[in-house]
Amino acid sequence: MGDNFSSKFERVCAILNKYNQRSDKLIPILQEVQEEYSYLPEDTMTYIATALGISPGAVFGVATFYSHFTLEPKGKYIIKVCDGTACHVKKSEDIIGVIEKELGLSSKKKTSDDMMFTLETVACLGACGLAPVVVVNDAVHGAMTKEKTAELIKQIKEEELANATV
Amino acid sequence: MAIKTAVIDNIIVPINGEKNLLELIRKANVELPTFCYHSEISVYGACRMCMVEVEGRGVLPACSTAVEENMVVRTSTKQIRDMRKMIIELMLASHDTDCTSCPKSGDCRLQKIAKQMGVNKIRFKQMKTVQPVDLSSDSIVRDPAKCILCGDCVRTCKEIQSVGALDFAYRGSDAKVITCFNKGIGEIECVNCGQCVKVCPVGALMPRYHINPVWDAIYDKSKTVVVQIAPSVRVALGEYFGHKPGTTTIGQIISALRRMGFDKVYDTNFGADLTVVEEGKEFLERYAKGENLPQFTSCCPAWVKFAEQYYPEMLPNLSTCRSPQQMFGSFAKDKLTKDLGIDRKDLVVVSIMPCTAKKFEANRDEFKEDGNPDVDYVITTKELALMIKESGIDFDNLELGSFDMPLGFSTGGGVIFGSSGGVSEAVLRFAADTLQKGSHQEFKQFRGNEKLKVSEIEIGDVKLRLAVVSGLSNARKLIDKIRRGEEHYDLIEVMACCGGCVNGGGQPITDDRTAVEKRAKGLYDNDKMLPLHISSENPYIQQAYNEELTPKKAHHLLHTTYENRRRILQDDFLINPAENKTVSLTICFGTSCYLRGAQTLYTRLMEHIREKGLESKVEFNASFCGKQCKKGPVVTINGNTIEHCTFEMAVEEIEKHV
Numbered sequence: 001m002g003d004n005f006s007s008k009f010e011r012v013c014a015i016l017n018k019y020n021q022r023s024d025k026l027i028p029i030l031q032e033v034q035e036e037y038s039y040l041p042e043d044t045m046t047y048i049a050t051a052l053g054i055s056p057g058a059v060f061g062v063a064t065f066y067s068h069f070t071l072e073p074k075g076k077y078i079i080k081v082c083d084g085t086a087c088h089v090k091k092s093e094d095i096i097g098v099i100e101k102e103l104g105l106s107s108k109k110k111t112s113d114d115m116m117f118t119l120e121t122v123a124c125l126g127a128c129g130l131a132p133v134v135v136v137n138d139a140v141h142g143a144m145t146k147e148k149t150a151e152l153i154k155q156i157k158e159e160e161l162a163n164a165t166v
Numbered sequence: 167m168a169i170k171t172a173v174i175d176n177i178i179v180p181i182n183g184e185k186n187l188l189e190l191i192r193k194a195n196v197e198l199p200t201f202c203y204h205s206e207i208s209v210y211g212a213c214r215m216c217m218v219e220v221e222g223r224g225v226l227p228a229c230s231t232a233v234e235e236n237m238v239v240r241t242s243t244k245q246i247r248d249m250r251k252m253i254i255e256l257m258l259a260s261h262d263t264d265c266t267s268c269p270k271s272g273d274c275r276l277q278k279i280a281k282q283m284g285v286n287k288i289r290f291k292q293m294k295t296v297q298p299v300d301l302s303s304d305s306i307v308r309d310p311a312k313c314i315l316c317g318d319c320v321r322t323c324k325e326i327q328s329v330g331a332l333d334f335a336y337r338g339s340d341a342k343v344i345t346c347f348n349k350g351i352g353e354i355e356c357v358n359c360g361q362c363v364k365v366c367p368v369g370a371l372m373p374r375y376h377i378n379p380v381w382d383a384i385y386d387k388s389k390t391v392v393v394q395i396a397p398s399v400r401v402a403l404g405e406y407f408g409h410k411p412g413t414t415t416i417g418q419i420i421s422a423l424r425r426m427g428f429d430k431v432y433d434t435n436f437g438a439d440l441t442v443v444e445e446g447k448e449f450l451e452r453y454a455k456g457e458n459l460p461q462f463t464s465c466c467p468a469w470v471k472f473a474e475q476y477y478p479e480m481l482p483n484l485s486t487c488r489s490p491q492q493m494f495g496s497f498a499k500d501k502l503t504k505d506l507g508i509d510r511k512d513l514v515v516v517s518i519m520p521c522t523a524k525k526f527e528a529n530r531d532e533f534k535e536d537g538n539p540d541v542d543y544v545i546t547t548k549e550l551a552l553m554i555k556e557s558g559i560d561f562d563n564l565e566l567g568s569f570d571m572p573l574g575f576s577t578g579g580g581v582i583f584g585s586s587g588g589v590s591e592a593v594l595r596f597a598a599d600t601l602q603k604g605s606h607q608e609f610k611q612f613r614g615n616e617k618l619k620v621s622e623i624e625i626g627d628v629k630l631r632l633a634v635v636s637g638l639s640n641a642r643k644l645i646d647k648i649r650r651g652e653e654h655y656d657l658i659e660v661m662a663c664c665g666g667c668v669n670g671g672g673q674p675i676t677d678d679r680t681a682v683e684k685r686a687k688g689l690y691d692n693d694k695m696l697p698l699h700i701s702s703e704n705p706y707i708q709q710a711y712n713e714e715l716t717p718k719k720a721h722h723l724l725h726t727t728y729e730n731r732r733r734i735l736q737d738d739f740l741i742n743p744a745e746n747k748t749v750s751l752t753i754c755f756g757t758s759c760y761l762r763g764a765q766t767l768y769t770r771l772m773e774h775i776r777e778k779g780l781e782s783k784v785e786f787n788a789s790f791c792g793k794q795c796k797k798g799p800v801v802t803i804n805g806n807t808i809e810h811c812t813f814e815m816a817v818e819e820i821e822k823h824v
Contacts, residue, residue, distance in 0.1 A: 009741035009788065010772050013765050042347050043739040046790060049346075049761050055330030055355065056346035056734060064335040 008036045009042045012044055026062055030069060037068045052104040075111050076119040077156060080135040085122030087132040095132055096121060098149045114158065117153075172237040181233055188216050188228035196241050199250070199279045201367045202316040203229045205679070206664070207325050209810035210317050214253055214402040215279065219243050247283075254280050259621055261288035261368070262311040270369030273675045276314060304529045305358035305522040305671075313370040315342050319362035326664065326805060328409055328639035329472070331356040343370070347733065355475055355733040357638070359468035359662040360522030360671015373522045373672055376543045383514040383542070384427040390506060391514045392425055393645025394437065394494050396571075398520035398584035398667040401548045401688030403680075405674040406551035407561045410686030414692055417566025422554050424567060430502075432573040434517065435580030437494030438592070440710075441465065442579050444724050445487045446590075448594035449657060453628070457613040458483050460633075460648065460655040463589050464487045464726075467527035468662035472638050474731035478758050478795030487724040489591055490583060491517050491524055492533050493542030496723040498573060501714060510535070512543045518550050520584065520670035523662070532726045546672025572706035578693030579701035583685035586636040586666030587612030587619060590659045594632075595700045598625045603628070606700070613690065615665055615683050618644065620655075636661040732791030742772070742786035749823045750803040757790030759798035767799055770813045775820075783824050 015032045019025035029048060034040055040063050049056040063069045079099060083092045099105065099119050103112045111118045127133045130142025134149060141152060170181040174194045184190040191198050201213035211230040217227045221238035227244065228239075232277075240246075253567050256281065260392045265271050300308035301755045317334065317625065320343060324330045331354055335344045343353050363371045381393050396461040400416040409415060449461050464470055464485040473480055483658065503510050509614050517524065521544075527533070545553070554561055569575065579595055584586035594609040602625060612634045619634040633655045635641045641660045647653040665671045668685035678684070698704060715723070739754060753768050768786070794800045797809035802821045 004253045007742040007772060007786070009786070010769060016765070041739075043736065043788065045791075046346075046734060046736060047755055047788070050755060050790075051758055051765070055324070055333065057333035057344075057354075061333040061343075065337050067337075087357045097267050135437075145571075153802055 009044070011036050012047065016048065019054075021051050023054050026054075026059065027066075030059075030063060034069060037073075039073045041073075055125075072111060073115065075114075075116050077116060077136055078118045078120060079127070080120045080122050081144055082123075082125045082127070082131070082133040082135075083121045084128065084131075086128035087124075090131040092121075092132040094146050095134060098146045099153065102150060102153045106159065108123050116157075170235045172233065172235065172239065174239045181235065181707040184233050187218065187226075187233050187237070187239065187299065188231055189221075190233050190413060191216075191218065191228055191239065191241060191454045198228060199282060201275060201279075201314060201371045202230065202318055203316060204322070204365055207318070207321040207365075210321065213316055215250055215312075216660060217249060219248055224762055225586070229299060231456055241593075250567070251283050251285055254285045257314050257607055258285070258288050260293040260295075261314060262294050262309070263292075263785050268312070268314075268369045269372050269375065270366075274369060277366030279529075280370055281349060296605060300352075301352050301374075303352030303356065303358065305371045306351055306356070306360060306363060307374050308345075308351050309342070309370050309372070311344065311370075312368045314368055315341060315343060317343065317369065317435070318365040318366060318552060319343060319371055322365050325354075326361055326637050326639055327357065327359060327662065329355055329357055329474075332362060334538060336410070343657045349734065355674035355736040356522035357468040357471045357475075357662060358671075359638070363522060363671045364675060366672070373548065373553075374525060375545050375549055376545050376558075377436065377549050378438045380543050380545060381514055382531055389512055389514050390429050390499060390502075390508055391427070391516060392432060392502065393428045393516045393518060394432045394434045394491070394498075395419060395423075395518045395695070396434040396491070396520055396524075396584065396667065397438070397581045397689055397692070398548065398670060398673065398685065399518050399583070400692070401668065401685045402547050402681075403551055405676060406548075406555075411676060411678055411681035412683065412686075412688035414688055416511050417560075417568070418561055418564045419550070420567035420569060421564040422557070422559050425559055425564075425755060426557055428516070429571045430573075432494070432498070433569050433576050433580075434490050434494055434519075434777055435575045435576030435583070436704070436706070437490035437492075437497070437585040437703035439704045439707050440493045440497065441487055441490045441583075442495070442589075442592045442596050443707060443711075444720065446593045446600065446702075448485055449593060450488060450597060450600060453656060454771070455632075460658045461485055463659045465468060465583065465589055466661050467521070468523040468732060469629040469638065469641065469660040470728065471523070471526070471731065472662065474728055477755065478730040480645065480794075481728045481730070482576075484728060485729070485808070488726045489521065489527065489604050490580070490651075492527065492540055492726070493527070493724050494573070495533065495616070497710070499535075499538075499540050499575075500723055504566075510538055515540065516545065517541050518547065519544050520547050520667045521663075522546065522671040534721075541583065546670075548672060549775050551674075553601040564581040571810040572709070575677045575704060575706045576694040576696070577698040577701050579705050580704075581692045581696065583687050584665075584667040585613070586661045587614070587634045587659065589691065590657065592633050593657070594625075594630075594701055594735055599700050599702065601628060603624050604650075608699075612659075613686075615686070617664055618824050630656045632657045632659075633756075634659045634668055636758060637664040638662050730758070730791065730795040733788065735775075736790050737791040738787045740785065741788050742784075744780075744785040745782045746753050747783060747785040749780075749820055750787065751784060752789050752799040752821070754789050754791060754794070754798060756795065756798075757791070758795035759791075759800055767801070767816070768809065769812060771820075774813075774817060779824055780820075784820060 045059045046056045049059045103117050132144050134141045134144050154160050171178050179194045199215040202210045209230050211227050217225050219240040238364040297310040319332050323332050384388050404413040404415040420431050473680045525544040528544045533540045579592035589610045590612045598605045598607045607792040617637050617640045622628045665682040799811050801808050801811040
């Protein structure tokens with residue numbers, strides 16, 4: 001962020017000050033706060049409501065309306081599966097199925113219990129030539145198959161395990 | 167000048183400043199169905215029931231179409247009729263249609279309009295969802311499976327009450343009307359006024375019924391069950407039995423209650439008379455000393471909770487008087503247990519109120535002795551009607567009854583409490599009579615259905631400036647002006663519901679748009695019919711003050727205290743963890759502390775901690791109200807609470823521990 005705040009909450013205060021506590025700036029405020037926490041914690045939303053002089057229900061309404069916002073903490077690895085037209089035709093649904101099965105996820109449950117993985121589907125990543133595409137954090141994996149996807153997850157898990165035992 | 171007109175269903179209708187086409191159509195005596203239109207709140211245009219055909223413009227929702235000269239409108243065509251029926255069918259397909267066991271059945275607008283539109287078959291697959299019913303509140307029950315997403319409750323809570331306890335969340339087919347973070351409605355800033363219940367067209371928001379425990383108490387031979395009836399109930403209950411709003415049916419109500427098995431039937435107006443005397447005395451004292459003015463009334467429990475949440479610094483200005491319901495309760499439990507020689511636990515006080523917030527009020531800890539409440543159960547006007555119907559009583563053919571003495575005797579000062587302005591009028595009658603014996607003034611300037619009534623009154627050489635306000639958003643505007651020093655008043659009456667208790671959340675739901683005025687008129691008529699009009703002239707009140715109510719006892723039984731209340735039940739949360747903590751600091755970020763600079767204090771403390779390299783030793787927590795609002799900002803350091811905390815004070819305390 002370029003500043004030396006030691007706490008996320010301090011950063012929230014700075015964001016609120018930046019927008020002069022204006023309630024019509026709720027969306028940009030939520031966007032910046034989400035960048036900080038990777039999600040929107042309840043307490044923080046209540047605090048934002050207090051600072052902007054609006055009801056927490058109104059903040060909650062906006063936060064749940066836009067799919068950009070998430071109210072749940074995300075995992076260490078964010079897996080984005082492209083489900084745009086090209087990837088969809090190349091059976092991206094099968095890949096989603098494999099990931100959900102491997103990690104115990106579903107369309108309602110996006111993050112694994114160990115807080116390691118979050119699965120997201122996106123409309124198009126603009127890499128249609130590589131369809132179907134999976135992005136893990138910032139690494140792009142093209143021309144994915146069910147087998148390659150299972151292998152990718154296994155590899156990440158093994159790396160994590162190795163790091164944990166060092 | 168020629169009158170502007172429009173043509174509605176072949177009839178020429180004059181235009182007279184109607185704010186939208188729907189109002190004009192209704193004036194032409196066409197009852198267009200609507201779910202989401204209420205003249206007092208903003209136009210939403212969601213339900214699409216009021217679609218009409220405007221020549222040259224096609225099908226439009228009447229509620230959000232402006233009236234134009236020479237418009238040619240058809241309110242029913244084949245296309246419109248088919249559309250309306252289809253909309254109803256779609257609503258019913260995703261609605262919990264268990265009508266026979268739904269408490270709203272009979273008052274339900276969805277049921278009524280479906281019948282009106284002749285919908286007797288649903289062509290779509292039932293998509294009913296199972297959703298838990300929210301039973302967290304003493305006052306209001308929320309059943310989300312019945313919600314049709316009209317948003318009436320959302321706009322009422324936000325626009326009329328400025329609370330915003332309910333809002334839309336999620337999107338598209340997942341959209342819901344919900345409380346913040348889907349918490350229980352009893353765990354958030356809801357003030358229990360029940361105005362959402364009044365506008366909800368279906369059974370998604372209902373009063374919490376307490377009918378069963380009341381029957382159980384009546385059936386229990388070891389209990390003496392007494393009942394008090396609020397003024398507004400007597401001018402509204404008749405509506406459930408075919409009477410016009412405002413018709414007084416107190417004689418029938420008393421007889422019905424005796425038949426149902428209540429041992430004594432008393433009047434909340436007795437409590438109101440007591441309130442007038444206590445609150446009037448308190449006001450004259452404050453006025454003489456110039457202390458804690460303006461004095462705010464405290465009869466309305468929704469207003470009290472609102473003040474506790476949003477205006478903690480104004481709490482010393484609230485009258486310490488309990489509401490009439492609670493004065494009656496504490497006085498009755500004290501007096502009747504002695505008079506009848508029974509134990510407190512064997513005396514059950516039931517009250518019948520036009521209000522959902524009274525249920526919350528009766529359950530407040532301030533109004534309990536050793537856990538036993540002064541008022542055991544509160545039922546609304548609607549619940550009383552249900553109990554009478556359940557008993558099979560032929561209401562209209564009841565012989566009329568009269569109240570039991572002495573707690574059933576009241577003056578006109580007590581009866582007008584149910585209308586916005588009534589409390590002020592009654593207190594002024596008392597004050598004028600105290601200052602100028604025998605003056606018998608009436609103070610009619612506070613009658614009428616305006617939301618804010620301001621008047622300057624002269625009684626002898628005392629000049630008073632009073633405001634009567636109803637609807638909490640109107641109260642908020644007024645208080646904000648007082649805070650900024652723009653306005654000055656001596657006495658302010660606040661009622662949460664527009665028009666006062668006659669429009670309470672427990673009152674009958676009616677299509678008569680003038681019902682509130684008619685009920686208020688009914689109360690003023692009751693005042694006229696009573697022999698006495700000044701509460702202090704009530705002989706039984708005088709007797710009470712002569713015999714049992716010593717000043718000390720009056721204070722104990724008739725007055726109360728208020729608490730700073732957090733808006734949402736939420737635990738403190740850790741904002742800065744520390745690895746080797748030796749100091750745990752909690753800073754309050756509630757509304758009041760926020761306004762007193764809690765955020766700046768926090769930011770400066772963080773900078774200081776960083777400069778001193780204490781980040782690993784000092785842990786920061788945030789709290790959403792330590793209930794010390796008047797003394798904010800409040801910081802707690804290792805269990806030591808510092809009020810009016812400054813940066814220097816906090817640093818000094820931190821240094822002691824590192």
